[in-house]
Amino acid sequence: MNLRLISTIVLALIFGTGELLLADSPGVARGVGCAPACGKQNIECLSGQPEYDSRLPVGHMTILDTNCTAWIIAAPNILMTNAHCNPGFVFGLSVEFNQECDACSGGSLKVTDSYEVTEFIHSNSALDYAIFRVEGDPASVWGVASVDDTPPVVGQAIYEIHHGSGLPKGYDEGQITSIDVPGTCIPGTQIEIGVSAIATGGASGSPIFDASSHCVIGICHCGPPCVGGFGIPMSAILADALPHIQGAGGQVVPCSANCPGADGDINDDGTVNGADIQAFVTATLGIPTPDELCHGDFDDDGSLNAQDVQGMTMALLGP
Numbered sequence: 001m002n003l004r005l006i007s008t009i010v011l012a013l014i015f016g017t018g019e020l021l022l023a024d025s026p027g028v029a030r031g032v033g034c035a036p037a038c039g040k041q042n043i044e045c046l047s048g049q050p051e052y053d054s055r056l057p058v059g060h061m062t063i064l065d066t067n068c069t070a071w072i073i074a075a076p077n078i079l080m081t082n083a084h085c086n087p088g089f090v091f092g093l094s095v096e097f098n099q100e101c102d103a104c105s106g107g108s109l110k111v112t113d114s115y116e117v118t119e120f121i122h123s124n125s126a127l128d129y130a131i132f133r134v135e136g137d138p139a140s141v142w143g144v145a146s147v148d149d150t151p152p153v154v155g156q157a158i159y160e161i162h163h164g165s166g167l168p169k170g171y172d173e174g175q176i177t178s179i180d181v182p183g184t185c186i187p188g189t190q191i192e193i194g195v196s197a198i199a200t201g202g203a204s205g206s207p208i209f210d211a212s213s214h215c216v217i218g219i220c221h222c223g224p225p226c227v228g229g230f231g232i233p234m235s236a237i238l239a240d241a242l243p244h245i246q247g248a249g250g251q252v253v254p255c256s257a258n259c260p261g262a263d264g265d266i267n268d269d270g271t272v273n274g275a276d277i278q279a280f281v282t283a284t285l286g287i288p289t290p291d292e293l294c295h296g297d298f299d300d301d302g303s304l305n306a307q308d309v310q311g312m313t314m315a316l317l318g319p
Ligand SMILES: [Ca+2]
Pocket: 264, 265, 266, 267, 268, 269, 270, 271, 272, 273, 275, 276
């Protein structure tokens, strides 16, 4: 029995064999013709645009011989994918960055950069996300995707960067088509959003970006091959995942579009006063929300800590 068969059986035992599941068995040779899945655009076609920069922290994850997409959510080395892609394994998992074609049409595969998974951190099947650690410091090479905990709305323009079918990095765009439709695609899922960007095998876990802010507002979750499917909003995931990410030493990057810069207004009520001192202390001792980080991370190191006290004091004293 080979590893691929074992992995298929394991995944089937865990998730059933419903055709809607996205974790994908291979079948298409990588690099042949150097094109993404489902006839979608090579990410290279976006060269020079902000969407192109968004591709960097996105990697192709292989679990034994099955494909998913994972992306760097926190420096130095914490990644996110779907729970149905990584229900708790470390053995046999790796993530490869830069698996892209070097031309908009055709071209050749670029030199890739692979990292072994070293630690499973947390997963939540009701929100279909998993976080895990890889070796080394890929964030220093490939960056960290900014995350937005603002709930998505119907009609919001989005794009998705994916490794559908384990093929080179592809791009798809669309919009949010529905919100809060729990359990529609996978029974037991706490919250699902309709997304008109492909949900196909291997795209599981792909980041879904807001088309204006280029921040991650959700992850691809489930759907039929090569057509629109369902995602999980980051607003729900972050509320659950942040303590685990930060407890593991990870530093997320809040969406700068929602982040006016550190100003001391920790409770976001428009003024800087004594109430913010208490909010600052609570957030510093506990797990700060992305919004609290925006307002209080004066030294811009991704966490609220002693290095921010001076900035906080100056903000309280005023200009
Ligand atoms: Ca305030």
